Amino acid sequence: MTAQPTWPILKSLLFALDPEQAHSLTLALLRVWSAFLARRLDPSDPARDPQLKREYLGLHFPNPIGLAAGLDKDGVAIPAWQALGFGFIEVGTVTALPQPGNPQPRLFRFPKEEALVNRMGFNNAGAAALARRLQRLRARGLPEVPLGVNLGKSKIVPLAQAATDYRQGFEAIAELADYVVVNISSPNTPGLRDLQGGDEIRRILDAIQTPNQRLSRPRPLLVKLAPDLSDTQAIACAQAALGSGAAGLILTNTTHRIDLLQDAPSGLTGGLSGRPLFRRSTELLRQLRAALGPEPLLIGVGGILEPAEAIAKFAAGADLIQLYTGLIYRGPGLVRRLLQALKTQDIAP
Ligand SMILES: Cc1cc2nc3c(=O)[nH]c(=O)nc-3n(C[C@H](O)[C@H](O)[C@H](O)COP(=O)(O)O)c2cc1C
Numbered sequence: 115m116t117a118q119p120t121w122p123i124l125k126s127l128l129f130a131l132d133p134e135q136a137h138s139l140t141l142a143l144l145r146v147w148s149a150f151l152a153r154r155l156d157p158s159d160p161a162r163d164p165q166l167k168r169e170y171l172g173l174h175f176p177n178p179i180g181l182a183a184g185l186d187k188d189g190v191a192i193p194a195w196q197a198l199g200f201g202f203i204e205v206g207t208v209t210a211l212p213q214p215g216n217p218q219p220r221l222f223r224f225p226k227e228e229a230l231v232n233r234m235g236f237n238n239a240g241a242a243a244l245a246r247r248l249q250r251l252r253a254r255g256l257p258e259v260p261l262g263v264n265l266g267k268s269k270i271v272p273l274a275q276a277a278t279d280y281r282q283g284f285e286a287i288a289e290l291a292d293y294v295v296v297n298i299s300s301p302n303t304p305g306l307r308d309l310q311g312g313d314e315i316r317r318i319l320d321a322i323q324t325p326n327q328r329l330s331r332p333r334p335l336l337v338k339l340a341p342d343l344s345d346t347q348a349i350a351c352a353q354a355a356l357g358s359g360a361a362g363l364i365l366t367n368t369t370h371r372i373d374l375l376q377d378a379p380s381g382l383t384g385g386l387s388g389r390p391l392f393r394r395s396t397e398l399l400r401q402l403r404a405a406l407g408p409e410p411l412l413i414g415v416g417g418i419l420e421p422a423e424a425i426a427k428f429a430a431g432a433d434l435i436q437l438y439t440g441l442i443y444r445g446p447g448l449v450r451r452l453l454q455a456l457k458t459q460d461i462a463p
Pocket residue numbers: 182183184185187206207221230232234236264297300338366367368386387388389391415416417418436437438439440
């Protein structure tokens with residue numbers, strides 16, 4: 115399937131709306147579509163070409179392009195993401211407690227630079243609500259691609275109790291997830307990024323490992339980092355995470371460097387994503403692969419809008435990649451365009 119011929123029309127309609135309204139409308143439509151999608155996917159679908167498949171963390175990825183966290187926080191449209199060709203899907207960030215997020219407006223487009231700034235603040239219905247939805251979905255045998263759940267800290271919980279909060283979130287969703295991400299890198303929850311210190315990440319992962327090791331199949335844990343750490347800080351944090359049993363890292367979240375936008379309105383706060391993030395997120399990925407060696411799983415995310423950028427992420431050391439802002443500017447056909455390019459490049463797993 116290709117959404118491309120209709121994309122320019124759809125984009126101009128969506129871009130006429132306020133960014134958050136456009137997001138809610140799109141998600142509502144994908145949610146309706148999801149209800150009608152059959153369980154089995156067509157094996158002749160090019161997104162399932164055997165050349166594209168990967169095996170990591172004991173999971174089978176039909177292709178290496180995933181949906182990044184934040185677009186479908188509550189996991190309402192998982193079958194639709196799978197049908198659009200994604201080889202894995204990450205839902206969340208969810209928090210142990212439901213929360214409304216920051217006051218609106220909290221999402222801003224910068225079309226000339228193909229960028230977004232957001233300060234959503236983990237608006238989500240909570241881990242228990244996500245667990246109920248995932249239970250229903252799993253009963254339908256869905257999704258057929260790996261499903262990650264990204265966990266954050268509930269805003270009202272003090273930083274000193276972060277480990278307990280992450281643990282509660284983990285206990286609610288772990289059995290329904292194929293992998294779990296500890297998100298300590300959103301710029302929009304006060305103090306969250308302070309958890310990227312070695313001691314803090316160890317404390318959180320240790321708290322999660324206790325219930326994790328009791329599962330019949332302990333889930334692989336990944337840690338998502340900010341591009342605003344220095345290379346040295348990021349390496350120290352990554353080593354602490356891997357030392358506490360994490361299987362890999364997601365690089366990177368949005369940057370607080372709003373000044374990377376050419377026309378940044380003064381006083382704008384939040385996290386910047388899209389094209390201006392590509393350089394730093396890719397550089398940090400390269401540094402971490404060099405420092406950590408071939409073993410840990412590294413997922414590259416940040417500023418992928420073209421095949422060349424996807425290829426550059428793999429060249430910098432990514433095993434898998436994820437998309438968010440590229441979908442907003444280039445439409446859902448981006449997934450299949452990138453897959454086609456990867457096939458001809460023959461990116462070795
Ligand atoms: C509106 C918006 C909301 C996001 N929400 C989350 C989130 O809840 N959790 C998370 O880990 N990352 C979140 N992200 C970050 C993305 O997952 C991704 O790491 C980042 O946007 C860089 O990729 P991109 O340039 O392809 O968008 C969000 C990004 C955007 C634009």
